[in-house]
Amino acid sequence: MTTPATGAAPAQLSFDELGTPLRETTFVVVDLETTGARAAEDAITEIGAVKVRGGRVLGEFGTLVDPERGIPPQVAALTGITERMVADAPKLAAVLPAFLEFAAGAVLVAHNSGFDVGFLKAACERHGYPWPKPPVVCTVRLARRVLSREEAPSCKLSALAELFRVPVTPNHRALTDARATVQVLHRLLERVGSVGVHSVEELLAYLPEVTPQQRRKRELAAHLPNAPGVYLFRGPNEEVLYVGTASDLRRRVRQYFTASEGRQRLREMVALAVRVDAVPCAHPLEAEVRELRLITAHKPAYNRRSKNQGAWWLALTDEAFPRLSLVRTPRDGAVGPFRTRRAAEEAMEALLEAVPLRACAQRIPARAPSGSPCALFELGRCKAPCAGRQSAEDYAPAVRALRDLVAGVSTAPLRGAAEQLAELALAHRFEEAATRRDRLAGLVRALDRGQRLAGLAALPELVAARPDDAGGWEFAVVRHGRLASAGVARRGTPPMPVVEALVAAAETVVPSVGPLRGAPAEEVGVVLRWLERPGTRLVRCDTPWSSPAGAAGSWRPWAELADAGRDQYRFTGH
Known part of the structure; x- marks a missing residue:
């Protein structure tokens, strides 16, 4: 019934993302053949499933099933499954637990998943098994989200297999159709990767259709620039509902009015919003710092960080x-x-x-x-x-x-x-x-x-630079751990005059007491991460930036061993 993999499907794209990466997700692509279209009345005649992860086939599950009733002639003509073929096949009571074990812990995929999942749910209820409620991806819905009508007038499995030149031809037999669906799934995942869908969570959020309320508010993003910065959703009383950052303000804010925004909390926020304001920024560091400051100032109801401010x-x-x-x-x-x-x-x-x-x-x-x-x-x-x-x-x-x-x-x-x-x-x-x-x-x-953090906050002034992606430079003037000024020198622009102008226009920071000289811990942390990224260069620092000889950093290797659960209790560092 269960056979080992005999080959590998084309590898999926490689993603670097948060959440559960698609390349690390186990999918079970399933297809059923039945005696009819009504799950409550008709029966399963064949189950075919393919388990894949990272583009590789891990295993296959295929069996005919005795439906314990007759097969209509038109169904037999369509599938090629006759009553004689299923006469000696195992009954669903024996097949169902084996399939549930095969699919346990995986994301379930089916072409027109409502049909297949409906039959599987009915079978579980009939035979006394709880439905495991796996995440479900429908390749029909995914295809309709990804492909235009001109490219794919039909989203039938046979049509998509032909469109993507899938080497497996669907023939209304469960395992063959499941293998074809695997190939279609991989082609569709390649498409969604280009629009920022890299994890299971993002894929499931990408599938729902756009609500009419979301669609009507698309014009709120029309005036925003295609530039990095901070955006603020405002409510009917001018209150700030939500603050976020983006490398492209218009593109990011437009996503809130599409099906790619599936978070119920933020859909609720969008329903309340009447305006979106933007603060263009020189580069991502300035945007991240301004976001922190705006959240602190406005405490937006839909930013989770509003409830956990301070240290x-x-x-x-x-x-x-x-x-x-x-x-x-x-x-x-x-x-x-x-x-x-x-x-x-x-x-x-x-x-x-x-x-x-x-x-x-x-x-x-x-x-x-x-x-x-x-x-x-x-x-x-x-x-x-x-x-x-x-x-x-x-x-x-x-x-x-x-x-x-x-x-x-x-x-x-x-x-x-x-x-x-x-x-x-x-x-x-x-x-x-x-x-x-x-x-x-x-x-x-x-x-x-x-x-x-304290070492950075102790510095009266530091100027650092990072290369951008176009041959220019991003600059930051940092005073006592706070971002005092930010700017860029585009490719071909002499950088040092830009640096001098940024220093001259930088915010005056008066230090106060405490290890961070009064700077917010979260902001100093953001600036430090930017400074410590590979490629960042120190342009100027009026006081030496150093760490004390007895700093706890010398114990980092010990802490890493401890985090790994290693029973190495003696310190063996410097």
Whole structure:
């Protein structure tokens, strides 16, 4: 019934995309032959299916099925399947579970999928199997979305096979037709790749038809330029509903009024929108930064980032026995930034395991009265300054160790924490060791990122350039981690006069307190990623841009091993 692959279909295009890439998706292309067209009354006479991934055939499933009833003469004439042929075939009760196992976990594909899926659903209901609800792609609908009427007047399987010069000729037999549908699917996927459909999610969103409401609002994009920038959808009361970026403003905004926009939340936003404003930008970095600033200013209801703005930090309290506290406004020497409170709490746990700071929340005077210590003392996690058993002078080295770790002066606390993991592993306390390993790896990443961001934010002015795709240059003037000016020098334009003009017109940035000198963490992160991309060149930097010798970056290899689940607890780096 199930046969191994005997050949490979032409390879699909290679995509670099988010979501589930089409090249990594398993499709099961299925075709059924039946005694009629009504799923509730008629029966299946043949099932054919081909499993493919990345353009390669992984396996085939083909069998005749005893319908346990007669086959109408006109159906037999069309398919060539006679009652005599199916007399000794297995019944659907035996075939159905084998097919469901064959197709498990795959995206189901069929030509006119409503027909085939309808019969399969009815069969599952009849024989007591739950319908697995796989994603379904209909090659008829896909062809109608991709091909013009002039190119494909008919979307029948035979017509598409002829159009694409498919080597398999459909003949109304299930496995043959499934093989032909595989070839048609690959040709159609090649077409949708050129319009930005590279993942399963994008493919499924691309299939629905355009709603009349979406179609009527296409003129909202008519005035937009074909240039990079930021777009703002506005509602009836001038409120900003949504902010986004695009390399081509007109083309991107027009997609919201087509079937390629399948997200229900954004379709709802489009229904409310009455105008689209645009802010043209010099290049993608400026667009991304302006998007962040506009989201912060307007807090649009349909931008998810509006609900998760700001960052969390860990800072030492100002008292005789400082402790770590979670704060939203960073102070000098703070650890962070963290995108979520949970991430900050995990880092705090790791720091308390690496540095002997107290974990309690009470405020302790410099001369604490004697008394009974809390349970943390009994657990060995505190030396009980609250009970007068530790002086402020004895407590100070722990504070210095933390400050040196954050400043990049020393990574001794990380080394000590890694040695503790090794001891736990030797004691066969593997679950505890794994939990602490993961926390320590998260702390290393947070310290590394924070130190790199702080290094950029410390620079009064930096000018950098990246080549564009047309022989010119994209420039950014960065002051204390913020984008102060952006521009381009097109091919043939002398670049340095452009740089001087950008520097002269750049925004004045007055630094404030904190590791990032008051700059938003997300913006500094965006600028840093742009600067660290291969090909970016440093044009000018009035202060040396450097990292401290004891920066957490030297522990990155250890964190990568930890992320991979490797039980290598000893640090073997510099």
